[in-house]
Amino acid sequence: MECKQAVSFMHDYLDGDLPSEQARELKSHLDNCFECRAAFRRLEETEMMLFAANRKSEAVSVSDDMTDRIMSFLPQPKKHNPAWN
Amino acid sequence: MVDNLETRLVKLALKGDQRAFAEIVDLYKDRIFHLAYRMLSNRHEAEDVVQETFLRVYRNLDRYDPGQKFSTWIYRIGTNLSIDRLRKRKPTYSLDAEIGDQDGADGYALIPGDNRTPETEYMISETRTTIHEAIDDLPPKYKTVMILRYLQELSLQEISDVLDMPVTTIKTRVHRGREFLRKKLESQNH
Numbered sequence: 302m303e304c305k306q307a308v309s310f311m312h313d314y315l316d317g318d319l320p321s322e323q324a325r326e327l328k329s330h331l332d333n334c335f336e337c338r339a340a341f342r343r344l345e346e347t348e349m350m351l352f353a354a355n356r357k358s359e360a361v362s363v364s365d366d367m368t369d370r371i372m373s374f375l376p377q378p379k380k381h382n383p384a385w386n
Numbered sequence: 387m388v389d390n391l392e393t394r395l396v397k398l399a400l401k402g403d404q405r406a407f408a409e410i411v412d413l414y415k416d417r418i419f420h421l422a423y424r425m426l427s428n429r430h431e432a433e434d435v436v437q438e439t440f441l442r443v444y445r446n447l448d449r450y451d452p453g454q455k456f457s458t459w460i461y462r463i464g465t466n467l468s469i470d471r472l473r474k475r476k477p478t479y480s481l482d483a484e485i486g487d488q489d490g491a492d493g494y495a496l497i498p499g500d501n502r503t504p505e506t507e508y509m510i511s512e513t514r515t516t517i518h519e520a521i522d523d524l525p526p527k528y529k530t531v532m533i534l535r536y537l538q539e540l541s542l543q544e545i546s547d548v549l550d551m552p553v554t555t556i557k558t559r560v561h562r563g564r565e566f567l568r569k570k571l572e573s574q575n576h
Contacts, residue, residue, distance in 0.1 A: 316557060344564065347567050361429055363432075363436060370437065371440045372404065
């Protein structure tokens with residue numbers, strides 16, 4: 302396998318959709334290619350960091366009164382729509 | 387078929403039940419805010435997007451197709467409104483970012499609490515800042531995909547539904563975005 306192909310497989314693997322046959326090919330390439338092994342480790346780290354850095358516990362959150370504000374902006378209630386029955 | 391919560395709330399809201407709509411707002415306001423905030427790096431604008439999103443949802447409730455996931459529908463509205471705002475800006479959005487918003491952010495998911503030292507805390511907050519800055523630097527089409535994937539944790543298929551683009555396009559953008567971020571993180575560590 303060429304390294305370029307291996308990189309493309311690495312991304313598919315991280316996306317969770319590399320078929321097992323290709324996963325085996327990737328693994329045997331990684332066993333023999335130091336560069337790709339290092340690249341794969343860094344990609345895995347990046348993936349983990351991305352999820353970790355963006356965990357839902359965001360420092361900023363929406364104003365407490367947002368729901369009230371939105372409700373006060375709304376136009377008058379819509380008429381009942383018979384199509385929904 | 388049993389309706390899910392959102393579909394039931396939409397039906398009630400269409401009958402004029404304001405509380406049902408407030409319930410929808412409560413369910414989604416944080417997610418839409420975080421999406422918009424990460425896209426725009428500006429709290430005020432992000433809140434505007436949240437308000438506009440719900441106003442559009444309200445106006446178009448009767449056009450909501452219960453065969454589609456409600457989350458996909460509302461994400462599409464919120465994403466499009468955020469992209470519109472990004473496009474209207476001059477291409478210097480990272481400079482507009484509010485300073486100091488990353489302070490006190492807890493990106494500690496990687497390390498159990500007991501093992502935290504000042505050094506690891508510093509490293510984590512540095513990494514978090516690097517990642518947020520790097521995401522800010524991405525062109526909008528990559529930025530949107532990366533935010534939906536990593537901040538909102540949508541699947542590739544869901545992102546394809548929200549953006550109405552083929553899943554192959556989404557994959558390509560995630561791959562390029564990931565490579566971009568990897569390079570940024572490497573240059574930080576050297």
